[in-house]
Amino acid sequence: xxxxxxxxxxxxxxxxxxxxxxxxxxxxxxxxxxxxxxxxxxxxxxxxxxxxxxxxxxxxxxxxxxxxxxxxxxxxxxxxxxxxxxxxxxxxxxxxxxxxxxxxxxxxxxxxxxxxxxxxxxxxxxxxxxxxxxxxxxxxxxxxxxxxxxxxxxxxxxxxxxxxxxxxxxxxxxxxxxxxxxxxxxxxxxxxxxxxxxxxxxxxxxxxxxxxxxxxxxxxxxxxxxxxxxxxxxxxxxxxxxxxxxxxxxxxxxxxxxxxxxxxxxxxxxxxxxxxxxxxxxxxxxxxxxxxxxxxxxxxxxxxxxxxxxxxxxxxxxxxxxxxxxxxxxxxxxxxxxxxxxxxxxxxxxxxxxxxxxxxxxxxxxxxxxxxxxxxxxxxxxxxxxxxxxxxxxxxxxxxxxxxxxxxxxxxxxxxxxxxxxxxxxxxxxxxxxxxxxxxxxxxxxxxxxxxxxxxxxxxxxxxxxxxxxxxxxxxxxxxxxxxxxxxxxxxxxxxxxxxxxxxxxxxxxxxxxxxxxxxxxxxxxxxxxxxxxxxxxxxxxxxxxxxxxxxxxxxxxxxxxxxxxxxxxxxxxxxxxxxxxxxxxxxxxxxxxxxxxxxxxxxxxxxxxxxxxxxxxxxxxxxxxxxxxxxxxxxxxxxxxxxxxxxxxxxxxxxxxxxxxxxxxxxxxxxxxxxxxxxxxxxxxxxxxxxxxxxxxxxxxxxxxxxxxxxxxxxxxxxxxxxxxxxxxxxxxxxxxxxxxxxxx
Amino acid sequence: xxxxxxxxxxxxxxxxxxxxxxxxxxxxxxxxxxxxxxxxxxxxxxxxxxxxxxxxxxxxxxxxxxxxxxxxxxxxxxxxxxxxxxxxxxxxxxxxxxxxxxxxxxxxxxxxxxxxxxxxxxxxxxxxxxxxxxxxxxxxxxxxxxxxxxxxx
Numbered sequence: 001x002x003x004x005x006x007x008x009x010x011x012x013x014x015x016x017x018x019x020x021x022x023x024x025x026x027x028x029x030x031x032x033x034x035x036x037x038x039x040x041x042x043x044x045x046x047x048x049x050x051x052x053x054x055x056x057x058x059x060x061x062x063x064x065x066x067x068x069x070x071x072x073x074x075x076x077x078x079x080x081x082x083x084x085x086x087x088x089x090x091x092x093x094x095x096x097x098x099x100x101x102x103x104x105x106x107x108x109x110x111x112x113x114x115x116x117x118x119x120x121x122x123x124x125x126x127x128x129x130x131x132x133x134x135x136x137x138x139x140x141x142x143x144x145x146x147x148x149x150x151x152x153x154x155x156x157x158x159x160x161x162x163x164x165x166x167x168x169x170x171x172x173x174x175x176x177x178x179x180x181x182x183x184x185x186x187x188x189x190x191x192x193x194x195x196x197x198x199x200x201x202x203x204x205x206x207x208x209x210x211x212x213x214x215x216x217x218x219x220x221x222x223x224x225x226x227x228x229x230x231x232x233x234x235x236x237x238x239x240x241x242x243x244x245x246x247x248x249x250x251x252x253x254x255x256x257x258x259x260x261x262x263x264x265x266x267x268x269x270x271x272x273x274x275x276x277x278x279x280x281x282x283x284x285x286x287x288x289x290x291x292x293x294x295x296x297x298x299x300x301x302x303x304x305x306x307x308x309x310x311x312x313x314x315x316x317x318x319x320x321x322x323x324x325x326x327x328x329x330x331x332x333x334x335x336x337x338x339x340x341x342x343x344x345x346x347x348x349x350x351x352x353x354x355x356x357x358x359x360x361x362x363x364x365x366x367x368x369x370x371x372x373x374x375x376x377x378x379x380x381x382x383x384x385x386x387x388x389x390x391x392x393x394x395x396x397x398x399x400x401x402x403x404x405x406x407x408x409x410x411x412x413x414x415x416x417x418x419x420x421x422x423x424x425x426x427x428x429x430x431x432x433x434x435x436x437x438x439x440x441x442x443x444x445x446x447x448x449x450x451x452x453x454x455x456x457x458x459x460x461x462x463x464x465x466x467x468x469x470x471x472x473x474x475x476x477x478x479x480x481x482x483x484x485x486x487x488x489x490x491x492x493x494x495x496x497x498x499x500x501x502x503x504x505x506x507x508x509x510x511x512x513x514x515x516x517x518x519x520x521x522x523x524x525x526x527x528x529x530x531x532x533x534x535x536x537x538x539x540x541x542x543x544x545x546x547x548x549x550x551x552x553x554x555x556x557x558x559x560x561x562x563x564x565x566x567x568x569x570x571x572x573x574x575x576x577x578x579x580x581x582x583x584x585x586x587x588x589x590x591x592x593x594x595x596x597x598x599x600x601x602x603x604x605x606x607x608x609x610x611x612x613x614x615x616x617x618x619x620x621x622x623x624x625x626x627x628x629x630x631x632x633x634x635x636x637x638x639x640x641x642x643x644x645x646x647x648x649x650x651x652x653x654x655x656x657x658x659x660x661x662x663x664x665x666x667x668x669x670x671x672x673x674x675x676x677x678x679x680x681x682x683x684x685x686x687x688x689x690x691x692x693x694x695x696x697x698x699x700x701x702x703x704x705x706x707x708x709x710x711x712x713x714x715x716x717x718x719x720x721x722x723x724x725x726x727x728x729x730x731x732x733x734x735x736x737x738x739x740x741x742x743x744x745x746x
Numbered sequence: 747x748x749x750x751x752x753x754x755x756x757x758x759x760x761x762x763x764x765x766x767x768x769x770x771x772x773x774x775x776x777x778x779x780x781x782x783x784x785x786x787x788x789x790x791x792x793x794x795x796x797x798x799x800x801x802x803x804x805x806x807x808x809x810x811x812x813x814x815x816x817x818x819x820x821x822x823x824x825x826x827x828x829x830x831x832x833x834x835x836x837x838x839x840x841x842x843x844x845x846x847x848x849x850x851x852x853x854x855x856x857x858x859x860x861x862x863x864x865x866x867x868x869x870x871x872x873x874x875x876x877x878x879x880x881x882x883x884x885x886x887x888x889x890x891x892x893x894x895x896x897x898x899x
Contacts, residue, residue, distance in 0.1 A: 070842025070879050231838065238843025239834035240827060241778020241818030245844060248777035256772065281761065299760075300781070301768035373782045373790055373844040373878050422780070422844025423878045455783045648838055652884065656841055659880025682787040682876060691869040693882040 014052070014162040016211040022056030022203030025163040025211060026063075051097070052159035053081060055167075055203040060092040060187065064156070066148040067096065067394050068234070069372070069424035070656075071711045072649040073148045075232045079645065080152055083225040084160030084218060085199075086184040094233060096418035098396075146613040146709030149645055153707040157217050165212035170205040171197050220643075230646045234420065246391045246419040247377045247452060254379065254448040255284055258303040259436050260310065261292030263460040264317030264675035265538050269293065271313045277306040286310070289439040296440060296449065304454045317675030319536045326536050326672065327364070330469045333489035333533040340492075340532035341508035343517035352483030352525035356475030359564055361557055364736040365468040365549035366669035369677075369685050370542060374422025375458045376433040380441040381448040382407050387414045387438070392421030394429040398501065402431035406438040425660070426541035430463055430500070456680050464670045464677075465542030466493045470516075470553030476565035481572060483525035486557065488516055488550050491533040497540055508532075515547030515610050515716050516554035520579035528554075537672060543660055544612055544715035551610035551716030552665070552723070556735065559606065559724045569724065570595045570607050573618075581640045581703040582609070582616035588638035588699055593620040600624070603633070604729025608721035614706060615713035616640050619658065621694075621721040625729045629744030632662060632694040632722065637714060642704035654698045654714045661718025663688025666739045692745060749810050751776065752820030762808035767791045769807050770817060778818035778847045782876070789875030792848035793817045799855035818847040821854060829899070830854055833892035841879035849875045853889050862893055 017024050054061040064077025078094050081087070164184055171189035172179045174197070181192050188196040220227070237243025262268065272293055274286040282302035287294045293310050297303035320326055378391035380403070387409050393399050396418060400411040421428050437451035453461070472486040490512045498505035512530040542548065562572045570590050577583040586609055589595075599605065602625040609618045617639040624631045637654050644650050668685045671678050679685040700710070723734045726743065734742055748755050749766075751774060758773045765784075770776040770793070779802055782790030786801040793802045794816040822828035827835065830850050840846050849872070856863055856871040863871070868886055877885070 070840075070844075072841070231835075232840075234843065235835050235838050235840055236824050236827075238840035238846055239831045239850070240822060240824050241847040242824055243843060244777060247781070250775070299764075299768060299772045301764055301772065304784075371878065372842070373780070373788060373876065374842070375781065421842060423842040425878070452781070455781075455785075652838065652841060652881065655883050656880035659882065660878075663880070681785055682783050683785065686787070686876060687878060688880065688882075689873045689876060690882045690885070691873040693869075693880075696883055 014159050014211060014213070016166060016207065017051070018207035019054060019056060022054070022200070023207035024051035024055070025053040025159055025166065026051035052156060053085070053163045055199050055206070057200055057203065060087065060199060061095050062092050063095045063097040064152070065097045066152065067392065067418055067421065067428075069392065069394070069421035069428060071148070071653055072232055072646065074234060075230055076149060076645050076649065077152050077156055078233065079225045079230060080156035081160035083223055084157045085164045086224075087187050089231060089233065091187040098415065146615070146712045149707050149709045150614075153643070154217075158215070161215035161217055162211050162213065165215050166206050166209065167199050167202050169209055169212055170202040173209065174202065174205055226645055227643070227647070229648045232649065243420060245374050245422050246379070247374055247422070249379055249390050249419070251379055251381065251390070251448040251450070254450050255296050255298060256300045256303045257294055257296045257437070257440050257449050257451045258300065258307045258454060258457070259289060259292050259294045259451065260307050260312065260457060261289070261436070261461055262314045263677070264314055265461060265463075266318045267291065267675070268315035269312060270315050273311040277309045280306045280309060285444065287440055287443055289436055292436070294436065294440050296444065300452050303452070308454075319675070320672070321675040322673060323671045326467065327469070329536060330467060330489045330533050333531045334471065334487055335531075338489070338531045338533070340512055340530040342527070342529045343513045344526050344528040346523065346527075347483070347525035349483055349485045349525045349527040352475055353473055353485060356477055356482060358473050358475055359561060360473050361560055361735060363470040363553040363556060365552055366737055367464040367467050367537065367539075367671070368542060368664050368668050369459060369462045369464050369670050369679065370425045370427035371459060371462065371682065371685060372421070372423030372425055372427050375455055376427070376453040377451060378434050378437040379448055379450045380434075380437040382438065382441040382445050384445065385413065389414065389416045389434070390419065391416075391434065392419040392424075392428055393434070394424060398429070398431050399434050401501070402434045403438045406435055407442045425543040426545075427462065430540055432461060455682075459680050459685070460677055462670070462677070463496065463538045463540035465548065466491045466496075466539040466546070467536075468546075468549035468553065470550070470557070472553070472557040474557065474561045476561055479565050479567055481523060481558065481561045481565055481567075481576060484523055484557065484561070485527045486516060486554065487529045487531060488512060488553055489531040489533050490546060490549060491535050491539060493539045493541060493545060496535055496538050499535070500538070511546030513546070513550060515549070515551030515612055519554065519609060519611050520582050521573075521576040522578035523576060543657070544712040547610060547612035547716040548661065548719065551612065552719045552737065555608040555610060555717065555720035556723055559608070559720065559727070560733065563727070568596070573607065573609055579616070581701070582611060584703055585609070585616045585618045585638045585640050585701060588701060589618040589620050589636050592638060592697060592699060593622070593636040595620065602626070602729060604725050604727070606721045606724025606726070606728055608717040608724060610716035610720070612713045612716050613709060614704070615708045615710065617713045617717050619714070619717040619721040621718070621725040623722070623725045623729050626746055629746045630726055630729070631746045632692065635662075635694050635696045635718075635721070637696065638699045638701060639710065639713060640701040640704045641708040641710050643702055643707045644700040645707075647700060650700045650710050651698045653710045654700075655696045657710075657712065657714030658696050658718050659688050659693060661715040662694075662722055663692070665719035665722060665737050666692070666745050669738050747807065747811050749807070749815060750813070751815045752817060758807070760807050762806060764807045765803045766793070766805040766807055766810045766815065767802040769810070770802060770815075776817050776819060780844055780847060782845070787876065788845065789848040789852060790845050792851040792875065794851060794855065797858065799852045818851060821850065828854070829895045830857070830888070830892045833888040833895065836891060837884045837888040839881050839884040839888050841881055845875060845877045849877065849885055853885070853892070856889065857893055857896060861897060863889065
């Protein structure tokens with residue numbers, strides 16, 4: 001881990017600050033200029049301080065700025081600090097902190113760079129860090145792209161180590177015992193005679209001394225928490241109904257609001273009649289907001305009932321009304337002027353195609369909704385002096401920007417208290433609901449407004465996953481895969497998100513091609529071209545983003561070629577694999593599943609491999625073709641995250657990712673008619689329910705060189721592995737999701 | 747009207763047709779019961795009415811009068827957890843956790859009906875409770891652990 005130490009020394013300077021009754025350890029950020037904030041010589045007044053660790057006479061608080069939408073970020077971030085500080089779970093509180101540029105997420109930029117995550121060469125590393133630099137300037141405290149662990153791993157451990165060594169120095173000053181003779185354990189400095197001095201009682205002294213900068217991060221064999229099964233900090237609260245989500249909060253004087261905005265997303269309100277709504281019990285106010293109407297009432301249900309009673313004439317949709325027209329736009333996108341980027345052009349594809357009998361196929365991946373179980377909500381209070389917001393969100397800075405646009409406040413007048421989220425999958429990175437809450441609160445200054453979307457509004461206004469069409473040609477030779485010529489067309493999700501946020505997104509959109517171009521296979525002739533479709537219905541990041549569509553397209557076609565070659569699907573993928581950690585992932589999943597062993601009558605198995613977010617993942621799905629339809633029996637997953645921070649949380653996230661990938665692949669799509677999503681609630685878009693859920697066996701490997709996140713990477717291989725298994729069991733090749741349009745599932 | 751929740755008689759002034767879900771959450775401040783869909787498709791609002799799991803979004807306030815309503819808060823507390831809640835903790839079932847109050851209340855009814863449920867029993871009774879995070883494998887395991895513990899007790 002010498003390398004980690006070097007990175008830590010070079011990148012982070014942890015300072016300290018006196019707080020009431022104690023000390024805080026954190027990062028200083030000079031507001032302007034921003035050229036090199038962390039290494040600048042700081043004096044009071046020039047800099048703002050952002051804490052990672054706060055200790056006062058009573059309480060130790062660990063701050064993890066990455067939001068928790070169920071993936072366990074609160075516990076994992078705290079564990080990184082606590083391991084270095086010798087704190088035990090139960091000895092500290094946690095906080096998401098307030099929005100800050102100091103909490104920028106440099107790892108987020110890595111996935112936008114046009115280099116394979118498995119390419120750790122000089123050029124790729126350089127570009128990744130350059131993009132990280134841009135994010136530092138614009139300020140991006142975001143949770144997404146499975147980056148929470150990658151971003152935090154060195155930073156938070158370093159903060160913990162500085163805090164530990166500074167507390168030891170404080171104890172030394174207080175007792176006269178040399179630092180070298182001091183140890184730390186369970187939240188205390190231990191003297192040679194065994195006397196224990198709690199961190200809390202050292203906090204005031206620690207605030208008066210310069211923090212110790214020359215710290216050594218612990219070696220993996222010294223870790224007490226990292227890599228061991230942890231009991232998540234939120235688990236009791238979530239098992240007893242006592243952990244509050246944003247939707248559960250109340251503020252003194254609060255009233256309840258609900259909205260209906262044009263179900264032709266982005267369309268206008270032509271006219272509305274609220275006379276019935278105004279007369280309904282509990283209704284306090286009816287307001288017009290951007291693209292819709294709002295009711296304020298004394299109870300959420302009354303607000304929803306009343307807003308649904310408003311008769312609204314909606315304007316046109318800014319995208320095609322009918323689904324066929326959406327698909328037609330994608331079909332028409334495979335033209336030279338729509339080429340976004342040629343991501344791979346290895347060997348001689350044209351010669352390869354000319355040399356063999358060409359196999360051709362086309363695939364489709366539909367719009368899919370996020371629909372986390374907690375409907376969108378936010379509490380906003382606007383006064384002339386400031387705005388206070390209580391809500392879950394993946395991007396605190398975006399929350400401030402969205403509010404500022406509505407109310408005219410400066411962002412530093414806007415206080416955002418982030419909350420645990422009831423799922424997200426990319427839903428809580430959008431800001432329309434925040435904007436709507438702010439619009440209502442701005443028209444009723446001084447009154448705290450709690451906006452709750454109805455489930456129907458949440459579905460109607462979801463910015464879904466982008467749809468995709470993939471076209472591929474290929475050949476096989478001598479029982480091996482020889483040539484793949486693949487083109488994928490998608491609208492740009494980045495352009496859709498950037499358009500709403502007012503941020504231009506120059507250059508190619510990697511999310512069109514990721515999952516297809518970046519799998520580290522050495523296919524002799526391989527061309528992969530991404531075509532950017534014009535924007536259609538608005539889209540947003542959906543768990544694993546473009547890799548769910550592109551990964552399905554790529555791996556499905558690879559499987560078709562392997563079958564044409566007469567090769568074994570596992571053996572041929574392993575033979576083609578040109579990256580050690582990825583090959584081991586495939587070999588591991590083969591061993592876990594006893595690939596090649598005997599199957600029962602009507603059973604079939606499929607394997608798929610997709611690398612996304614730097615994590616190679618291989619999955620084997622086993623199905624049985626029953627007389628009532630396909631039953632998914634078992635799934636085996638091997639993935640490589642470099643370092644497993646918490647094996648239980650990894651297993652849970654992987655199982656959830658597989659279920660997410662399978663459930664939507666078989667059951668779910670969003671379609672448009674008259675410009676409106678036809679699926680209005682879970683009865684029409686449910687993902688997976690328990691009766692369809694297979695047994696799922698998981699192994700996390702640590703051969704990769706970087707620490708990676710596991711929230712998203714298990715999703716992309718699930719759909720192609722299932723389609724490949726169904727082919728193996730039935731001979732039927734499914735090339736379009738959701739599969740239940742073509743085949744029954746039990 | 748008066749509604750008995752977790753053993754306490756509570757006065758509320760609401761429309762007869764206000765769903766029990768919203769009486770509990772907005773009128774009584776009992777937040778363990780969750781709003782997910784409003785149409786009995788997700789089960790996040792599951793509570794017990796006279797000992798049986800019901801979707802509180804589908805129970806009119808007037809219907810709840812004269813019954814015993816129990817929410818997750820009445821099943822157990824962090825200091826005194828029900829066997830199911832202990833099993834949920836031991837297996838670390840929750841991811842986002844938003845559906846888990848409803849899952850646990852549904853599981854409690856399952857174990858009342860079938861103290862030793864088979865895999866098929868669990869799937870049949872629990873499939874009305876949606877978990878978007880996909881914690882189903884752990885829910886199955888936790889129900890079995892709780893069933894064993896309750897049998898031993």
